[in-house]
Amino acid sequence: MTTSNVESEVREVVREDDLERQFEERSRLYKTLAMGVSFSAQNIHFAEIGKEPSGFLVRKYGTIATTMKFGSGIEGVEKNIRDLNSYLTGCLEDNGIQARRLNLSLNTHLVSLQRVTADAAFSEEEFENYVNWEFGQHVLDGADQYVINSCELSSGGASHEILLVGVRRRFVDTLKQTLEKSKIDLTCMDVDVLCAHAAYEVNYDPLSGGGLTALAEVKPGVLTILLCQDYDVKFVYQFPVSAKSNPGKVGFLLNQNLDYLMDDYQDESGVQARIGRTLLCNVLAPSVLPHVDKRFNPSLIEPLRKIRLSEDYLVAAPRTDESGDAPAARVLPATDFSPYAECFGAAVKLLVEA
Amino acid sequence: MIRINLLNSQHAVAHTRDRTGETVLGSERTVSTEARKSSRMVWILTVGLILLIVGGIMLYTKRYEVVAYLEQYTGPLNILPVQEVALSAEEIEEQRRDKIRQLYMTNTYRIQGRDLFFLSKMDSLRGEARKPGYPRIASLSLEGNDFVLDVYARSIKEFAELTKAVVTVYTVEAVKPYDPKPSKAMAGYRYYRPVEGTLRIPSSAETDTSLVETRYASLDKARKMVTDLAVKNRLKAEEQDEMKLTKGVVVNKYRVGLKLEGASSDFFKFLKQLGALSINVEQAKCGIVYAEQRDARKPRPDVMEFDYNVLVPVRVTEARADSAARP
Numbered sequence: 214m215t216t217s218n219v220e221s222e223v224r225e226v227v228r229e230d231d232l233e234r235q236f237e238e239r240s241r242l243y244k245t246l247a248m249g250v251s252f253s254a255q256n257i258h259f260a261e262i263g264k265e266p267s268g269f270l271v272r273k274y275g276t277i278a279t280t281m282k283f284g285s286g287i288e289g290v291e292k293n294i295r296d297l298n299s300y301l302t303g304c305l306e307d308n309g310i311q312a313r314r315l316n317l318s319l320n321t322h323l324v325s326l327q328r329v330t331a332d333a334a335f336s337e338e339e340f341e342n343y344v345n346w347e348f349g350q351h352v353l354d355g356a357d358q359y360v361i362n363s364c365e366l367s368s369g370g371a372s373h374e375i376l377l378v379g380v381r382r383r384f385v386d387t388l389k390q391t392l393e394k395s396k397i398d399l400t401c402m403d404v405d406v407l408c409a410h411a412a413y414e415v416n417y418d419p420l421s422g423g424g425l426t427a428l429a430e431v432k433p434g435v436l437t438i439l440l441c442q443d444y445d446v447k448f449v450y451q452f453p454v455s456a457k458s459n460p461g462k463v464g465f466l467l468n469q470n471l472d473y474l475m476d477d478y479q480d481e482s483g484v485q486a487r488i489g490r491t492l493l494c495n496v497l498a499p500s501v502l503p504h505v506d507k508r509f510n511p512s513l514i515e516p517l518r519k520i521r522l523s524e525d526y527l528v529a530a531p532r533t534d535e536s537g538d539a540p541a542a543r544v545l546p547a548t549d550f551s552p553y554a555e556c557f558g559a560a561v562k563l564l565v566e567a
Numbered sequence: 568m569i570r571i572n573l574l575n576s577q578h579a580v581a582h583t584r585d586r587t588g589e590t591v592l593g594s595e596r597t598v599s600t601e602a603r604k605s606s607r608m609v610w611i612l613t614v615g616l617i618l619l620i621v622g623g624i625m626l627y628t629k630r631y632e633v634v635a636y637l638e639q640y641t642g643p644l645n646i647l648p649v650q651e652v653a654l655s656a657e658e659i660e661e662q663r664r665d666k667i668r669q670l671y672m673t674n675t676y677r678i679q680g681r682d683l684f685f686l687s688k689m690d691s692l693r694g695e696a697r698k699p700g701y702p703r704i705a706s707l708s709l710e711g712n713d714f715v716l717d718v719y720a721r722s723i724k725e726f727a728e729l730t731k732a733v734v735t736v737y738t739v740e741a742v743k744p745y746d747p748k749p750s751k752a753m754a755g756y757r758y759y760r761p762v763e764g765t766l767r768i769p770s771s772a773e774t775d776t777s778l779v780e781t782r783y784a785s786l787d788k789a790r791k792m793v794t795d796l797a798v799k800n801r802l803k804a805e806e807q808d809e810m811k812l813t814k815g816v817v818v819n820k821y822r823v824g825l826k827l828e829g830a831s832s833d834f835f836k837f838l839k840q841l842g843a844l845s846i847n848v849e850q851a852k853c854g855i856v857y858a859e860q861r862d863a864r865k866p867r868p869d870v871m872e873f874d875y876n877v878l879v880p881v882r883v884t885e886a887r888a889d890s891a892a893r894p
Binding site for chain 2: 376
């Protein structure tokens with residue numbers, strides 16, 4: 214063996230090591246990093262979250278103001294959201310986002326959410342037919358024009374509680390076409406309220422007193438309530454509100470409907486229960502919060518209760534006399550993070566699935 | 568955690584096969600069905616448009632015929648300018664004859680109007696006979712411009728009043744008085760005197776604007792119309808077998824004799840309605856013999872002799888063929 218041959222072999226080994234290391238690094242990034250994006254009015258909220266042994270860490274987050282009015286149906290017309298790709302590409306580059314997977318959270322009122330009960334004895338074909346028929350009862354067009362997903366909420370006895378989620382196929386197709394040239398893979402498409410539910414699940418412990426948790430998505434036009442026993446969704450309730458209603462009116466309607474919801478729940482389950490806490494999320498949450506009845510223990514959803522925020526975003530805690538010369542602790546900024554609940558939840562859902 | 572992914576549908580939707588054999592989604596099928604419908608609609612509209620254009624062109628080229636057809640039902644529409652086309656000599660001659668016929672018929676209607684006026688006036692004078700001291704008109708006859716009344720009176724003086732009444736009728740030109748003669752022909756009346764006279768000739772139509780549109784019916788149809796009209800007016804009509812033809816250049820005249828029985832008042836209604844028909848019938852002779860009513864419970868009908876001419880136009884082509892056939 215000549216010297217040159219040895220050198221070339223060593224070089225090959227080194228190169229293979231590099232490739233392997235790069236592959237491992239990419240694989241790790243792919244598995245442990247995810248990006249969540251949600252739309253709210255004219256804003257795009259985004260977050261890059263990493264999965265670490267100690268829990269989830271928000272590496273990047275922010276809001277992009279656009280000229281597009283999301284949730285109005287523009288998602289179904291490509292020319293109206295042509296700029297979305299540019300906004301997203303700019304966001305990836307400006308923030309140095311390394312995640313390779315994206316979960317896009319759609320506005321809840323673009324989606325049809327139905328909780329239905331299916332017979333446990335259904336065969337696969339019967340179940341398919343049942344889902345299509347049941348969904349068709351709630352939409353005007355044919356069910357074939359929708360992308361339908363179902364998720365089992367609870368099972369037991371002779372029936373299953375199923376959550377049916379359907380969105381118009383053209384919304385999905387348009388968004389897919391718009392984002393297909395993006396540098397990030399659109400891996401999943403989800404719904405705001407379900408992403409907020411994921412954020413709730415990750416950040417909140419079950420209520421010790423055994424009460425129910427009402428997760429209320431408060432936005433102009435439609436109000437969605439998920440009534441949860443711990444993390445299990447027991448009721449899905451949607452009702453329209455005028456897009457121009459003031460927060461007081463929306464709060465009044467929310468109080469009223471929470472009462473109706475509890476009545477329905479008690480009639481159906483036969484269990485005397487109460488609402489232990491109400492978590493408000495989405496655009497109108499801060500303004501509606503003062504108008505929600507104290508009986509329901511309302512609060513804004515806090516997506517950073519357990520999910521940690523990157524050190525870069527933390528601020529020094531205000532000094533007290535007892536702290537002496539010790540370096541100031543780094544704490545969360547006094548910002549309302551509730552608008553980010555959906556994008557945090559969207560990213561977390563990808564990581565949990567992984 | 569509720570796991571959904573709306574990028575893909577978890578549930579199969581109804582698939583079907585399109586014409587090429589590839590499976591298509593229901594929504595795609597909807598789109599293709601709509602496209603097919605639109606395509607069909609475009610075809611229908613295109614064909615409809617072409618038909619409309621062709622119809623429009625045909626209507627434009629045949630506009631004079633169409634308007635002429637419509638004018639049969641609606642009367643003159645005057646929606647098209649006068650068609651100025653070069654007419655053949657034959658057509659010009661036909662137009663000239665048409666004009667002559669129209670003038671002739673217009674004058675005929677005027678004369679018939681005059682006759683009707685005179686006859687009804689005489690009829691009303693006969694009604695006066697019920698008065699004491701007034702003569703009785705037994706019959707009256709009118710042919711052309713000449714008329715004759717057969718008058719019976721109880722005394723010679725009674726004739727003077729009637730003659731005066733006849734002379735003062737507007738349409739009467741002159742009266743020829745005859746000497747009264749003793750007569751026993753009419754019970755209760757001692758004298759008889761005929762009153763002959765002539766009627767004024769009415770002013771003739773000379774301009775196109777005064778022309779009356781005539782409906783030319785065939786000989787048989789015209790005869791049937793006259794007879795039907797008489798029957799309609801409660802007259803017993805009996806057509807004479809003999810029919811006299813007078814050949815002319817512009818029209819051929821067929822003289823038809825009609826014997827009518829019934830009330831004279833119905834006869835006047837018949838004459839009035841016949842005039843209003845404006846058909847190619849010319850009144851030739853009109854005579855009324857009033858029946859003597861002896862018993863009011865059994866009225867006897869008056870007898871009317873009504874001769875008329877049916878004027879059948881002679882076309883240039885017919886006249887030429889006729890002359891060619893002559894040796």
